Amino acid sequence: MANVTLRGVSKRFKNLVAVDDVSIDIADGEFVVLLGPTGAGKTTTLRLVAGLEKPEAGSVLIDGKDVTGFAPSQRDVSFVFQQYSLYPHLSVRDNLAFPLKSPAHSLNASQIKARVEHVAELVQIAHKLDNRSTALSGGEMQRVAIGRALVRDPAVFLMDEPLSSLDAKLRGDLRVELKRIQKELGATLLYVTHDQIEAMTMADRIGILDEGRLVQLGTPREIYEDPVNVHVAARLGQPAINLLPVSVMGGVSAPQSASTMGIRTEHLDVIGQGTRASDNDDAAMKVAATLERVEFLGDQNRLHLRMGDHRIVTLGDGDIEYRIQPGSEMTLRARNALYFDQNGERVRG
Amino acid sequence: MSGNSAHSVVEPTTTSKTVAGFLVILYALITMIPLFWIVITGFKSPPDSISYPPKVFFEPTLEGYCNLFTTRSRQTREYVEALGPPEGICDEITRKRQMVIVGDSNYWPRFQNSLIIAFGSTILAVFLGTLTAYGFSRFKVPLADDLLFFILSTRMMPPIAVAVPIYLMYRKLGLSDTALGMILLYTAVNVSLAVWLLKGFIDEIPREYEEAAMIDGYTRLQSFWKVVLPQATTGIAATAIFCLIFAWNEYAFAVLLTSGTAQTAPPFIPTIIGEGGLDWPAVAAGTTIFVVPILVFTILLRKQLLRGITFGAVRK
Ligand SMILES: Nc1ncnc2c1ncn2[C@@H]1O[C@H](COP(=O)(O)OP(=O)(O)O)[C@@H](O)[C@H]1O
Ligand SMILES: [Mg+2]
Numbered sequence: 218m219a220n221v222t223l224r225g226v227s228k229r230f231k232n233l234v235a236v237d238d239v240s241i242d243i244a245d246g247e248f249v250v251l252l253g254p255t256g257a258g259k260t261t262t263l264r265l266v267a268g269l270e271k272p273e274a275g276s277v278l279i280d281g282k283d284v285t286g287f288a289p290s291q292r293d294v295s296f297v298f299q300q301y302s303l304y305p306h307l308s309v310r311d312n313l314a315f316p317l318k319s320p321a322h323s324l325n326a327s328q329i330k331a332r333v334e335h336v337a338e339l340v341q342i343a344h345k346l347d348n349r350s351t352a353l354s355g356g357e358m359q360r361v362a363i364g365r366a367l368v369r370d371p372a373v374f375l376m377d378e379p380l381s382s383l384d385a386k387l388r389g390d391l392r393v394e395l396k397r398i399q400k401e402l403g404a405t406l407l408y409v410t411h412d413q414i415e416a417m418t419m420a421d422r423i424g425i426l427d428e429g430r431l432v433q434l435g436t437p438r439e440i441y442e443d444p445v446n447v448h449v450a451a452r453l454g455q456p457a458i459n460l461l462p463v464s465v466m467g468g469v470s471a472p473q474s475a476s477t478m479g480i481r482t483e484h485l486d487v488i489g490q491g492t493r494a495s496d497n498d499d500a501a502m503k504v505a506a507t508l509e510r511v512e513f514l515g516d517q518n519r520l521h522l523r524m525g526d527h528r529i530v531t532l533g534d535g536d537i538e539y540r541i542q543p544g545s546e547m548t549l550r551a552r553n554a555l556y557f558d559q560n561g562e563r564v565r566g
Numbered sequence: 567m568s569g570n571s572a573h574s575v576v577e578p579t580t581t582s583k584t585v586a587g588f589l590v591i592l593y594a595l596i597t598m599i600p601l602f603w604i605v606i607t608g609f610k611s612p613p614d615s616i617s618y619p620p621k622v623f624f625e626p627t628l629e630g631y632c633n634l635f636t637t638r639s640r641q642t643r644e645y646v647e648a649l650g651p652p653e654g655i656c657d658e659i660t661r662k663r664q665m666v667i668v669g670d671s672n673y674w675p676r677f678q679n680s681l682i683i684a685f686g687s688t689i690l691a692v693f694l695g696t697l698t699a700y701g702f703s704r705f706k707v708p709l710a711d712d713l714l715f716f717i718l719s720t721r722m723m724p725p726i727a728v729a730v731p732i733y734l735m736y737r738k739l740g741l742s743d744t745a746l747g748m749i750l751l752y753t754a755v756n757v758s759l760a761v762w763l764l765k766g767f768i769d770e771i772p773r774e775y776e777e778a779a780m781i782d783g784y785t786r787l788q789s790f791w792k793v794v795l796p797q798a799t800t801g802i803a804a805t806a807i808f809c810l811i812f813a814w815n816e817y818a819f820a821v822l823l824t825s826g827t828a829q830t831a832p833p834f835i836p837t838i839i840g841e842g843g844l845d846w847p848a849v850a851a852g853t854t855i856f857v858v859p860i861l862v863f864t865i866l867l868r869k870q871l872l873r874g875i876t877f878g879a880v881r882k
Contacts, residue, residue: 267777267781268781269777269780269781288780289777289780289781290780290781290782290783290784290785292781294781295781295782296777296778296781298774298777298778300772300774304775304793305797306796306797315779315782315792316782316783319779319782319783319784319788320783320784320785320788321782321783322783365778369782
């Protein structure tokens, strides 16, 4: 395993800048997740590290060595693609053995067999080794695809939304498994996703990509609690952060240049029901809102509220729906608000 | 669009399937009449073959096949009767017509020429076509669209339009009436079809497969060999059949550019003359045998052929 460094890497396709001056240092054994919407340049970034694309500017270093001009086969990386993960003309076993049979390795048949079987255990596909790769379920295919990356012992693993085509349950299971395997192997892993849960649960550090730029890089907690701009703040958190003009909250001591405030749902407490905000409550940032709708999710309820022209969402306990009806007035108190200026950049008080 | 399943848009009804099946069978029967006629004519005697009205019921004989493979000369009745017992059925049939077999005809060498030239040019065209199509499919080729159109445009001219220049060129180059010359010519004609067909097939193979192989330590050529080719077999088989059918049946170039050593079967068959004009049973016998290889090949690869024909119409 090795560390990976991107230094000011840029890639354009005709007029479109797909990756814009991205710099990251990934430590040996670190799990870094790039998070961003479709078209943010996540795949292109991975392809640049793998050598499938040549950057217009900047350099890629693997294990301290500048590999910018190297062919993919010379870089010692393994890649799990978003789609088309398995060779349809080969069995599961041959798919797993394929990387080991390359000219880059000089393993004999019994070594290959041992390695393939070890990895098949690791990704729990041993019972399907002799199946055709097209005769697998989506989850099994993706296990094999991950297994094929794991059979080698590369400098770095690159994974492009490997779980995005799976259903929620499988995605959850494989997420846990993948994290466990990565820890076990001490693998350096650069992982791409648009799913914030995957990013939050697996990453040592998250890099937020937006329109080719790396907007913020930090631990999941840093990114969540201390976002650099309104896009990053909106990216994480389910339901999304409530964004409101500073003026709508009474008694707010907002910084001078702030124009928008962001309040996460868990920081918006219901302090009174069926009453107007009482003036003798001295806590700042109180607001009255009308309940529009309750979404019952089992362990919690999402309260959709209307506040003048604005809609906000907060959380209530599991049985709140029995106590209040849509249309009723309630008082909320906000904590830990984040402020942003007119351009969406963070303003720190 | 759910709930109402009384009329399905995708699944044809039993009645329409029956009607369609009936029409297809009728059409197939009609198109097979000439083939059927050729096959039965091969077993007729020369008088039966030209009798009017045409005979559907007749006494079958192998005379056409014997005449196809032999050359014969007429002898006096005394000479024929003085000969020993006939060797084989052809000898017997020939003697009944007061003739003796004096040697083999040119049919078999011509047939061999056809095999060499058709298969040779097919292999070459598919080989070149696969590599070219892969190049166009995977690399940024400058002016790719114009080049592809140019490649296709070589197919637009009828053979007769280019036959004279090619004839002159081949004479200068010493390629006229050689198997090599014919292989090169048919390859040149077929390669455009091969490139276009195969490019479509290779475009369908996601490039991620090769990229994965290259990341895993294979060179581009090795990835092509191990990953692209196995997935392109259907396309290659379909392309090969189309190329083979063209080269096997080609007549215009063959008639103009070959006369002796490299002559293929199509220009040879119409020259089979018997006494008093064309020997129709022998011609029919030659045609029947000529159809067999392509028939076998097509039946063996019919799945791929179908996929080649309906290419692009069906999404996976
Ligand atoms: N080969 C290519 N040619 C042209 N544009 C491309 C190519 N690959 C990606 N792009 C463009 O670059 C941008 C980033 O793409 P990508 O890295 O695939 O995004 P993501 O993986 O985050 O969805 C997109 O706008 C995409 O359309
Ligand atoms: Mg992508």
